[in-house]
Amino acid sequence: MELSYSEEERAFQQEVREWLADNLPADIAEAGRAGDGLTKEMMERWHALLNSKGWLATTWPVEFGGPGWTPVERHIFEEECCRAYAPRIVPFGLSMLGPVLQAFGSKEQQDHYLPRILSGDDWWCQGYSEPGAGSDLASLKTRAVREGDHYVINGQKTWTTLGQHANKIFCLVRTSTEGKPQEGISFILVDLDTPGIEMRPIKLIEGGHEVNEVFFTDVKVPAENLVGEENKGWTIAKYLLTHERTNIAGVGFSMQALEEVKALARKVKRGGRPLIENPLFAARIARAEIQLEAMKITNLRMLFQAQSQGAPGPETSILKIKGTVIHQELRDLARRALGPAAAPFPGHVSDGNIVFGPPDTAHNAARYFNNRKTSIFGGSNEIQRNILTKTMLEM
Amino acid sequence: MDFTLTDDRRMLKDTLSRYLSDKYGMEHRNKVAYETPYHDPAKWAELAELGALFALAPEDKGGFGGQGFDISVVFEELGRALCPEPVLGSLMAARLLGAAGGDMEPLLSGEVIHAVAVDELDAPYDPADMAATAEAKGDGHVLSGRKTAVYGGQAAQVFLVAAMLNGKPALFEVQAGDAQTVTYGMMDGGGAAELMLDATPAKLLMADAGDALADAQNAGVLALCSEAVGLMEVTHAITVDYMKQRKQFGVPIGKFQVLQHRAVDMLTEIEQARSMVIKLASELDGPEAGRFAAMTKALIGEAARLVAEEAIQMHGGIAMTWEYPVSHYAKRLVMLDHQLGDTDHHLGRVIEGYAA
Ligand SMILES: Cc1cc2nc3c(=O)[nH]c(=O)nc-3n(C[C@H](O)[C@H](O)[C@H](O)COP(=O)(O)OP(=O)(O)OC[C@H]3O[C@@H](n4cnc5c(N)ncnc54)[C@H](O)[C@@H]3O)c2cc1C
Numbered sequence: 001m002e003l004s005y006s007e008e009e010r011a012f013q014q015e016v017r018e019w020l021a022d023n024l025p026a027d028i029a030e031a032g033r034a035g036d037g038l039t040k041e042m043m044e045r046w047h048a049l050l051n052s053k054g055w056l057a058t059t060w061p062v063e064f065g066g067p068g069w070t071p072v073e074r075h076i077f078e079e080e081c082c083r084a085y086a087p088r089i090v091p092f093g094l095s096m097l098g099p100v101l102q103a104f105g106s107k108e109q110q111d112h113y114l115p116r117i118l119s120g121d122d123w124w125c126q127g128y129s130e131p132g133a134g135s136d137l138a139s140l141k142t143r144a145v146r147e148g149d150h151y152v153i154n155g156q157k158t159w160t161t162l163g164q165h166a167n168k169i170f171c172l173v174r175t176s177t178e179g180k181p182q183e184g185i186s187f188i189l190v191d192l193d194t195p196g197i198e199m200r201p202i203k204l205i206e207g208g209h210e211v212n213e214v215f216f217t218d219v220k221v222p223a224e225n226l227v228g229e230e231n232k233g234w235t236i237a238k239y240l241l242t243h244e245r246t247n248i249a250g251v252g253f254s255m256q257a258l259e260e261v262k263a264l265a266r267k268v269k270r271g272g273r274p275l276i277e278n279p280l281f282a283a284r285i286a287r288a289e290i291q292l293e294a295m296k297i298t299n300l301r302m303l304f305q306a307q308s309q310g311a312p313g314p315e316t317s318i319l320k321i322k323g324t325v326i327h328q329e330l331r332d333l334a335r336r337a338l339g340p341a342a343a344p345f346p347g348h349v350s351d352g353n354i355v356f357g358p359p360d361t362a363h364n365a366a367r368y369f370n371n372r373k374t375s376i377f378g379g380s381n382e383i384q385r386n387i388l389t390k391t392m393l394e395m
Numbered sequence: 396m397d398f399t400l401t402d403d404r405r406m407l408k409d410t411l412s413r414y415l416s417d418k419y420g421m422e423h424r425n426k427v428a429y430e431t432p433y434h435d436p437a438k439w440a441e442l443a444e445l446g447a448l449f450a451l452a453p454e455d456k457g458g459f460g461g462q463g464f465d466i467s468v469v470f471e472e473l474g475r476a477l478c479p480e481p482v483l484g485s486l487m488a489a490r491l492l493g494a495a496g497g498d499m500e501p502l503l504s505g506e507v508i509h510a511v512a513v514d515e516l517d518a519p520y521d522p523a524d525m526a527a528t529a530e531a532k533g534d535g536h537v538l539s540g541r542k543t544a545v546y547g548g549q550a551a552q553v554f555l556v557a558a559m560l561n562g563k564p565a566l567f568e569v570q571a572g573d574a575q576t577v578t579y580g581m582m583d584g585g586g587a588a589e590l591m592l593d594a595t596p597a598k599l600l601m602a603d604a605g606d607a608l609a610d611a612q613n614a615g616v617l618a619l620c621s622e623a624v625g626l627m628e629v630t631h632a633i634t635v636d637y638m639k640q641r642k643q644f645g646v647p648i649g650k651f652q653v654l655q656h657r658a659v660d661m662l663t664e665i666e667q668a669r670s671m672v673i674k675l676a677s678e679l680d681g682p683e684a685g686r687f688a689a690m691t692k693a694l695i696g697e698a699a700r701l702v703a704e705e706a707i708q709m710h711g712g713i714a715m716t717w718e719y720p721v722s723h724y725a726k727r728l729v730m731l732d733h734q735l736g737d738t739d740h741h742l743g744r745v746i747e748g749y750a751a
Binding site: 139278 | 523718
């Protein structure tokens with residue numbers, strides 16, 4: 001047993017830390033701290049900075065432009081990014097479609113699309129979920145019918161994250177209604193400028209716009225945009241979902257939240273004393289911190305397993321469940337600590353200069369509500385438990 | 396023993412319920428709750444006409460109710476409809492004016508909206524910690540300090556303000572026109588104000604208002620907890636209904652036992668919450684009101700969070716949207732913990748009682 005990083009890993013950590021200190025733009029870090037969302041321009045600027053350093057496509061093999069890092073190095077990189085309040089890279093092109101094209105795409109598709117993901121020329125979004133197909137993704141109904149050298153797509157996708165910034169969408173579509181539902185699904189790439197596509201915003205609980213509905217009416221897509229074989233899309237979908245689950249524990253983000261909560265509880269007062277001295281509230285922090293400390297090691301144990309055995313196992317569902325619950329609890333504490341100062345709706349105050357809580361806390365209530373999503377998407381925590389029941393308990 | 400409502404209260408409940416479901420539907424509610432002035436002045440007047448405010452004061456003060464159960468009937472219905480009208484301020488002001496002996500008619504008729512300003516940023520929840528001060532000046536007083544999250548303050552014409560006078564919490568009346576306010580809409584809809592007092596002229600109502608403030612807060616806690624029961628019941632009903640409709644994997648998700656049991660746990664917590672509210676309503680004018688208020692608010696704080704979070708989780712993505720009512724019920728349920736003392740504050744009060 002050796003819990004610390006090797007000498008090389010520590011040197012790598014230092015290198016990353018220094019590069020971030022020198023290159024992460026202050027306005028981008030500040031937007032992360034304040035939690036009021038990054039603009040498209042900020043996301044693109046950070047994407048380009050990482051790309052020029054060669055640290056963008058952290059999961060890609062070297063031949064496609066990845067840095068060739070081990071899982072532990074990737075983990076160190078993510079940890080350092082969180083520490084510095086660097087934003088999370090938009091995952092749809094880099095962590096989802098990239099690996100799919102590398103494993104299932106044709107040479108032409110790889111040559112065309114992969115460089116455009118790196119350069120930022122293409123912004124991809126994910127067209128999996130439909131109004132009737134959430135947890136039961138295989139029941140999806142959006143139809144693609146082959147007509148000559150095209151597919152004609154009709155149907156609706158929903159929950160499309162950051163679709164408003166995207167120019168492309170990868171979709172799961174139904175190409176056959178025969179056999180089991182999983183057997184008639186295909187994976188296809190669609191240009192969002194194609195006639196017949198309409199995108200509508202969905203406003204979320206806290207008032208933000210990060211997801212959309214996408215409607216397809218007789219949308220003609222070239223047949224060469226199919227990835228892999230027709231009716232073999234389910235295999236690709238499942239492959240992609242395992243990539244969606246990298247860094248699923250979100251330990252770095254929870255460490256940020258823990259520090260924020262502690263700093264906040266030292267500043268705000270109850271009964272004339274700092275809130276952190278209130279044993280009831282301090283116990284809430286302590287419980288979350290203990291869970292997080294254990295989660296760091298659980299995460300590393302699974303990382304080590306992935307490093308030595310190749311692929312992450314179904315145990316990663318444990319990371320998803322516990323990781324989201326810890327983070328949601330910390331977001332609860334960050335809201336709770338503010339007391340009455342959590343009440344204002346950000347942006348709905350008659351005098352925008354007036355201060356309520358300590359710096360960077362105006363969005364604490366909004367962030368708590370928005371974060372309820374993390375136990376729903378990427379396979380809900382109930383679905384993760386079903387997976388664990390089947391694979392780990394064999395019941 | 397009898398756990399049924401009197402005929403008068405049953406009638407009041409039905410009247411409010413019918414009015415709110417006819418006139419204050421979800422679409423209208425969301426329109427007014429998140430835009431200035433963060434309530435609907437016309438509907439406010441209609442609610443007052445129906446007696447929603449007169450029900451909050453006893454007959455000898457010009458009302459027709461004023462007991463714990465009158466308060467809980469009114470606020471439970473407001474909760475069911477997720478109504479953002481500033482009734483809480485009226486209730487607390489009615490308790491304070493009742494103790495101070497002021498004229499209640501303008502308040503109870505709804506003509507003059509009152510808001511109560513006690514909390515401060517560094518002294519949330521407990522008037523004993525407050526820093527705002529009063530000073531005698533001429534034949535009146537002036538107040539200084541900042542009052543925070545004054546619910547309904549965005550719409551109020553009159554503020555009842557607590558401030559320290561000669562080392563004691565005193566109660567003052569401040570006209571909205573004399574005070575500098577910053578108004579805002581809240582995360583969960585409805586409005587509030589920050590009251591920036593800076594040698595602001597005020598009329599002294601009570602020099603030693605400690606007991607009156609405690610009584611107003613107990614009544615306010617009863618109101619919020621009754622509201623929460625209404626909110627939780629509606630949230631639960633929508634959730635159960637959705638579980639029966641929504642199909643995944645070829646069956647209604649309500650067929651999954653793991654969700655069934657959680658929906659039952661929500662129900663259990665709601666029943667416990669209702670019982671505690673009944674207890675507090677019956678004790679409101681008794682010697683142990685403070686203790687039962689603390690117990691009720693602590694219990695409701697936890698139940699409300701559970702119901703809000705579970706309702707969202709068991710719906711899936713749909714309850715994360717602005718368009719779906721549960722998201723707004725959930726916000727109200729959670730943010731209610733930030734009003735008049737959160738779970739920990741009230742647990743602390745219960746614990747303090749053990750030392751005595
Ligand atoms: C903010 C946000 C962003 C998203 N971004 C994207 C995106 O970019 N692209 C995309 O394709 N999708 C996206 N999604 C969709 C997400 O993947 C779905 O919300 C998720 O799959 C759950 O589906 P659902 O919302 O339809 O809930 P449902 O599947 O209807 O589930 C409702 C409830 O039933 C439970 N349940 C379902 N089946 C079972 C079972 N067998 N056993 C026990 N419980 C069960 C669920 O856990 C949940 O609690 C996003 C969702 C959100 C909220």
